[in-house]
Amino acid sequence: MTNAQKSSEILVRRVRTEDAAAVCQIHIDAVRQLCAPDYLPEYIEAWVGKLTPAIYERVIADWGETMFVAEQAGRIIGCSALSGNEVRAVYVNPLHARQGVGTLLMRFLEKEAVARCIPKLRLTASLNAELFYQKHGYKVVERSWHILPCGTKIPCIFMEKNLR
Template sequence: MRMRAFQSSDINQMVSLFYETIHAVNARDYTEEQLNAWAPQDEMDAKLIKWKDSFVRNITYIAETNDEIVGFGDMTRNGYLDRLFVHKNFQGQGIATALMNKLESEARKIGLTKIETEASITAKPFFERRGYQVIEPQTIERKGITLINFKMSKRLISE
């Protein structure tokens, strides 16, 4: 696996990875109705444009194996972890850990002392193992459907 910075040409693979992963991996914790509200197929084209802009602004890393994107993560410059996704066929191989190690290291380099995120039910145990604390559970609404996630944060210690 190779880790590298985001390039604009990555966006199609990243959006596809997001949709496929949500509908496959998160299906163990959310209903089909919730998954369709969270990652509706009819929003893919809009995400290509909107996400590309935010990936350029944010600190964004790609995990790649054999020229295939197998994971990605991005964080704002003020420490909000926006997205962290690993391809449905590459779960449990340390990709999310490698991405988070890189993002947390970058956060320290720019002087951040804390990272915050909103973790799904599925991702919550991963973040807890990394030292993230639940601030509060949240009920969010997407397309009239409610979903549970968790506002979480981690204090960064200098390396």
């Protein structure tokens, strides 16, 4: 295998506390760039404007979510999170969007859910992510609003998928 082949491989692994800054930046960049066509700037600012690596350090250490990161050539290029039967996040660095990174992260989350005997996964999709989740078998339950921690309401789509 050549060095070019090795550097293009994507490794998915569980998140570590030292990944907090990279995960935070991916979340911010993904929302600011990939969600911009579907959300007003004030929604995007409310969504990610106050995120910090320290917040992610606490999430990784204390919240009990199962989180994964996708790495390529030693750099984190995507992240995902599962909490109980809820997919909490799938974010990909915009430079790596639509290259299969999100799909790899979804596979790991679903494999984890199956291993835990979770029969159905639920998620709150951003408007720009609806087609991604539909492609992975998720069905629209309801178009609604998501309330961000700061209290701002943004449009979203509640979706679910039976794993059995």
